[in-house]
Amino acid sequence: NAHLLREHSRRTGQPIAAISPFHDAPDEEIQKKLHKWSYYDFRVMPSVLELSEGARVLLKQNLWVEAGLMNGALVHVVGYMWPEGGDPYSDNPALQTPLCVFVKFDDIKLGEDEAGRPRPFFPNDPARGKWVPIFRQRVSSTAEEHLYRENYPLTLAWALTHWKAQGMTLERVRVH
Numbered sequence: 001n002a003h004l005l006r007e008h009s010r011r012t013g014q015p016i017a018a019i020s021p022f023h024d025a026p027d028e029e030i031q032k033k034l035h036k037w038s039y040y041d042f043r044v045m046p047s048v049l050e051l052s053e054g055a056r057v058l059l060k061q062n063l064w065v066e067a068g069l070m071n072g073a074l075v076h077v078v079g080y081m082w083p084e085g086g087d088p089y090s091d092n093p094a095l096q097t098p099l100c101v102f103v104k105f106d107d108i109k110l111g112e113d114e115a116g117r118p119r120p121f122f123p124n125d126p127a128r129g130k131w132v133p134i135f136r137q138r139v140s141s142t143a144e145e146h147l148y149r150e151n152y153p154l155t156l157a158w159a160l161t162h163w164k165a166q167g168m169t170l171e172r173v174r175v176h
Helices: 002-012 028-032
Strands: 017-019 022-024 049-051 056-059 074-081 100-105 131-135 137-140 148-151 154-156
Touching: 002 049, 002 154, 049 154, 074 131
Parallel strands: none
Antiparallel strands: 017 049, 022 148, 056 074, 056 154, 074 100, 100 131, 137 148
């Protein structure tokens, strides 16, 4: 997936955003040891999430099951909302991370409006009818009490394991 992300970036000219997590630790001693804990110690929340507009990603948490925002949903990154003055190269760490990542779902069910039409997340912008903002999610550590990581519950998904793809309805697949 990382190789395909770099290939996508070269082909499209879209930059790769390396999004670092926020941590909440009870004391400085634990803060110093954060590098020792793995991806799995934070319920597979990545330490650094690399994304690019147009990247195929997988949602890794159930956010709104009734609407289709659930673990295993395949989406495309379509943009970011940065804090005012923010960008990945800012000197201020608080401005280096987007407020949310916009993704486009292939199939989303946000209910119907008064006229019986499918309801979009952005009602005044039909072009963004299947776009949804994904916000950071906070997960607790399985290795240390009172330690939390906050990042986007997304992972690159050009390639999936057979375990993750099991039960999915996919338009096309290639098995290696």
